[in-house]
Structures are given as C-alpha cells and as structure tokens.
Amino acid sequence: SVPLPGARINVYPITLTSNENGEDSAMLPSGYYSLRVLLSNYKMKYPIDLLVEDKDTLYIVVMEQATTYNLTVNVKNTKNENLSNAEVNLTDYGTLKTDSEGNCTFNGLLPGNIMGYVYFYNYIWRSIFMDLTSDSTINVNLIPERYTATFYVTSKGDPIINAEIIIEGLDTLHTGLNGYAQSTYIPFGNSIPYTVKVKDYYTHTGTFDIWDTDVLVTVNLTPLGIDDNYDDLQPTIYPNPTTDFITVSGINNFSITIFDLNGRVVYQNSNQNSKIDIGFLPKGMYIVKLNTSKGLSIHKVLKH
Template sequence: MKKIIGLVLINLSVLSFSQVMVNDNFNSLTLGNLVPNTMGSLGQNSYFANNGLVSDYQVVVIDAAHGNSAQFTNGIGNTDNDDRLAFKAITVVADPGNNIIRGSLEIFTGNNDGNGIIECVLYDSNKVGIIGIGYNYTSKKIVGRGRYAFISAPGNPTSFVTIERVSGPGNTAYPANTWVPVSFTYDKTTGAYEWTNPQGSFNYPDPSVVAVAGLTPTQYSLGSNVLSDNSVTNTAAIDNLVLTYTNTTLGTNEVSSTTNDISIYPNPVADFITVKSKKEIKSIEIYDSSGRKVSGNLNENKINVKSLLQGTYLITIETKNDKISKKFIKK
C-alpha cells in the first residue's frame, strides 16, 4: 500500500563520520542501457530491473556539469508493472558503532507530469523499504520515505509510507527539468528519520506512529515509482549517489542549550558563510555528504566556501564546552 502523509518542518543536526556503502556518479558507465535485455539479469555496475524495456533505464548526459546520469521512464499506467526501478545489492557491513545510515543524491525532476515519484529507496533482506527520498511529480515537492509502526491501530502494523511537507519554509515546489540536491538519515538505534532538501530538514512528529528501529539495508533502488491514478510517462534522473554508514560521535553531552547560541547564514550560500556565536569558537570543520573533511578556515567570522561543489555539508563548531554541527547548502 502506498501512503502519503503530511507534516510540519523540524530541524535536526547530525555529525557524520563515514563508512561508504555506495558512491556512484555513473561517469564510469557507458552511455546507453543501464540494465540488460533480460530483466532480472545484472547490467552495468550490477544494476538490474524487473519491469519495462531496457530503453526505460538509460545512462545519459543531461548537462555537462553532471556528466553521466541514470535516467528512468515509467510506464503509462498505475500498477507495480509500470514502476521503473533499478536495483543493486548492498554488500558493505557496518562497523561496530556505525549505526546511522546517510544518503545524498541529486534528483532531476524531468517532465514532472502524472502521479508518481522519482526516488532512491533502501530495503532490508525481506525487500521491505527502510528509508528513501524522492520528488513527487504531482505536488512538485521533495518527499521522504520511511517505515513506521501505527501504534494507534490493533497489532501496531507497520507500513513504508511517503512523508510530504505541508507547511514551513521548506514547503517548496520545484519546476520541471531542475536538479535538486537532497539527503536523508536513519538512526538504526532509535529509528529516527530525517530528510533534507535545499530549504531545510524535516521528519514526522506524529504521536500515533513510531519509526521502526534496527533495520539493516541489503539492497537499494533508483527509479520512477508510479502512484494511483497515473496515466502518463515521466522521464526523470538521479546522479551523484552516496550511501554511508556513520557513527554517533555527536552525543547528548555535546549538544546543549548553546545550539541556539550559534547561527550560520546565509543558507543556502554561494560565497561566504557567516558564523555567529555567543561563545569563543575554538575550531571549525566542514564535512561533505560522504563524511570527508573539506577545507574551511574561519577568518574573523566568515568562511570562504566558493570552492565547494553544490550540495549538502555539515559544519562542526567547537567552543570551550560544546561541539555542535549544523547543515548548510552550497548552491
């Protein structure tokens, strides 16, 4: 069952150190078919599909800045047979303590018509969704995907649902043929989810549901997932996919009331980001979406980020008694 749930905006911060599961920008692949003529067989980079034609799964160049990208064209109907999802196994096993799953990617919205989602989803060994993120062709918004237990229903049934913002500064519709950088996190210990688009981060604060903890991904998919009442084809794409395991080095002792005493702006940022703090700053570090430390030197209260690529970053700010991290978007 495919469900869509509305929500309000929540901001969270997570510090990330990474063990890479997947890092795919598709530039090493050959232009043309991503999957082979025989559905279910392994294609380029071990991707496989179960529905449609090979022409529905293509490695293409949409623009020079992105190089190769993975492009998907869904069927004209609204059944599972009209989904166009390319799957790949996840073989990396998390090191002890790496209990947070992070993902980042760029979504190309394509012709954004009909009813469906261009998405990335992670699955457990039972092929049930754990976490994902996508772009809804109908609402034109970035949506989160997660597994929740409905504690108000008999037996506390679980379902993999779609979360869509209905309010807040991130309630943004993205036009056709637009690249949108997005990311997500899932904490295996607590079950907490977070999804991020260029306008901010959100989760689903509903007391009638509980996120399911302890889930381990063994497979992921990229592609176009149709929803009810769809009657058209959509062609959209995904690029720069990074999936990682991270640890929980940002503990409760490192996050205090001083979180609100430190601010960064503007966000998104193009050239210089300003850091405002009520306490003396001892050090600043910046990490990209894969957990790699990148250059970032504080000069007075500004950091030059001109050289950073577009995407989502974490800035870690250490004062005398505290260490916090905040997300920012380089545009």
C-alpha cells in the first residue's frame, strides 16, 4: 500500500490532514464517531465508523482511485458579510467549518447528487442540493433569526395610548390601551436605535440589545410643560361606574379625550365644565385622558 498525504480526515467535530506517511492523530473521548476521508481522485473503499475506547487505536483506511470533484461553499448573511466558522455538512462527507472569508472546500466528492445543510448560530439553517458534474462553487445566504421586541410605554405609572415607536430601519408600531406594542420580526443585534413619540410628551430615544431571546423595553415618558407640582395632579372621576354623567374633580382648566377599547376617539372637549354627559355612549369600558397645564392623567371608566 502507498501512503496518501494531504487527505482530509473528518471526525466531527475534528478535521485532520494526513502527513507524508498518510497519518494523523487526535485525542478523542470514548464513543462512536463517523469517519470520512476526502482526497481528490480517491474515494474510501469501505465505510468506517470509529469506536473509541479507553486505549490508543490505529485505524487503516483504504482508498481507491475514482473520478472526484471539489466543491467550495461560500456562506454570507443578507448584508453580504462573510460568515466565518459556519458549519457546512454534506451527507456522506462530513462537516467542515468556513474560514475568515466564509469559505470551505470539500475535496474528493463523487459526481452525482450532493445534499447537505449550512448552520450558523442565530441564523436560519439552509439546505444544499446540487448535481455535481465538475469542480464547483455554491453561494449560500443565511437569514438572521428573528425575535420579538415588546415595548411598554408609561408616564408616572399610567400606560400611554397610541404612542408611535420607530425601530430604525426595521418597523413602526403603536401602543394599545395597555401601553404595550410588539414587533415580532427583529433580527439579532446590539444597540438597535428606537424613538418613541406621542402628542403632549417629550420624544424619547434609546437603544436595545436583542441576541438570542425576546426582550421587553420599558419606556417612561415625561409630559410637556412638567413642573414641580406634577405629583400634586390627582384628579378623580365619579361616579364610576356610571350610566350617564361623569364629574371631574381635583383639577381646573383641563381638556378631556375619551377612547373606546379599540383606541378610537369617541368624545373630545376642552370646555371648563367638570360635569360631562356620556349617556350617548354604548355600554362598556372607556379610557379617559385629562390634559392640563401641569400634565396628563389617564383613567378607566365603566359605562353601564
């Protein structure tokens, strides 16, 4: 027999290369391993599975000449950036990892159908299928995994309705009656910028990180024109529940906006009358927003 140098020996997750004596070695924990030997113009004469026990073992792999081709796999993301250390697995040929240029090359592949997949952490894996008839290169673009970013927007503990949240370059959403909004298609990343805007409040900007799990982003907005007496703003609405009228006490000079549970404005007024007729509204729960020179106050009112 003639030693074959330069053969790539795949014992996942280890890749070895035979020396001038056709040999290489590695320390492996006990267990079963799949062995694949790749070399241009040769193929393994017999398949071999390794059984590693608590002793040194020599395995002899017999290669025979054959028509083979080389296949280079180039892996990038959707930004056309090379992905190094991505795992490329080809059925019957084992697994290689991409280099700094996003490439790995399988030597000694037999002509015919080639199947496999490409995997990289935080990306959606992609399958490979081709009919190999010559030395070839295939390009694989991986799509990042997507996660959910939930925003909770409040002011002084009260939820903010219909706040606009702009996630730069990715999504625009609005909070509901409970102050929450979700974006469900955010790729992983660090320092993702966002902006929160809503009438009568200062605009808030910030960043958040999302890596391998969903995140909750809590935002506390400051009302426009806030002063030192803001904490003294404690209006009350009565009766609650009501059948026709509500009365606002504890504040003067206010405007009132009433929303239904779908976020639609059903009543709006800026007069100074503290007694407000809502008898025309259908039965149900409503959100009342009071706006004064000292800030905003939000209440829930049940109409019977």
